[in-house]
Amino acid sequence: MAGVEAPCALIVMGVSGSGKSTVAEALGERLGWRFEDGDSFHPASNVEKMRAGHPLTDQDRWPWLNAIADEIARVCEKGEHVIIACSALKHTYRDVLLRGRDDVRFVFLKGTKELIAERLAHRKGHFMPPELLTSQFNTLEAPEASEHVITVSIDETVEAIVDGVVRQLKLGGAIPKVMNT
Numbered sequence: 001m002a003g004v005e006a007p008c009a010l011i012v013m014g015v016s017g018s019g020k021s022t023v024a025e026a027l028g029e030r031l032g033w034r035f036e037d038g039d040s041f042h043p044a045s046n047v048e049k050m051r052a053g054h055p056l057t058d059q060d061r062w063p064w065l066n067a068i069a070d071e072i073a074r075v076c077e078k079g080e081h082v083i084i085a086c087s088a089l090k091h092t093y094r095d096v097l098l099r100g101r102d103d104v105r106f107v108f109l110k111g112t113k114e115l116i117a118e119r120l121a122h123r124k125g126h127f128m129p130p131e132l133l134t135s136q137f138n139t140l141e142a143p144e145a146s147e148h149v150i151t152v153s154i155d156e157t158v159e160a161i162v163d164g165v166v167r168q169l170k171l172g173g174a175i176p177k178v179m180n181t
Contacts, residue, residue, distance in 0.1 A: 007103050008075060009082050009083070009103070010027065010084070010106075012024035012086070013087060014108060014111070014154070015111075016087065016120065016136050017119045017133065018109040023085075023107070027107070030162050031083070031166070035082075035084075042064050045060075055136075065096040068086055076104070088143075089139045106147055108142070110154065113137055117133055
């Protein structure tokens, strides 16, 4: 196999509206890996709290983060691969998700507050109201290189973002590009 060994999990992270689910799903299609939306791991109480316009506290987030970490551990132990869209805004949250693993990579979708606010204004049917974007940016602790992160700008097309992530993973010829015909 050309390149390096693939991580067992990719966590596509960023603030609400940065495109986590869209990019993670496209990466899953490109790599042939299963996609999971981290939002599906939230307890109902968290969803209701956000829907009501209240930001989550760290206490609210621990069960959610541990549920995602459990899924990552399960997948990695089975020798499978998964891509999970998860905000993972703080260093401590990412530590919980990793649980000391070195076979997981973060993909940080970086964008300006203005661009993301514009996207949120056009998004329909999501429980996270645009009014909570400021709290997301206030909470965000940008990942550092030591956190096994790939940082990409969200002001590209989804295909260009996916191309950039695959290129930065340095998996070489191991990953086929699915062509749209």
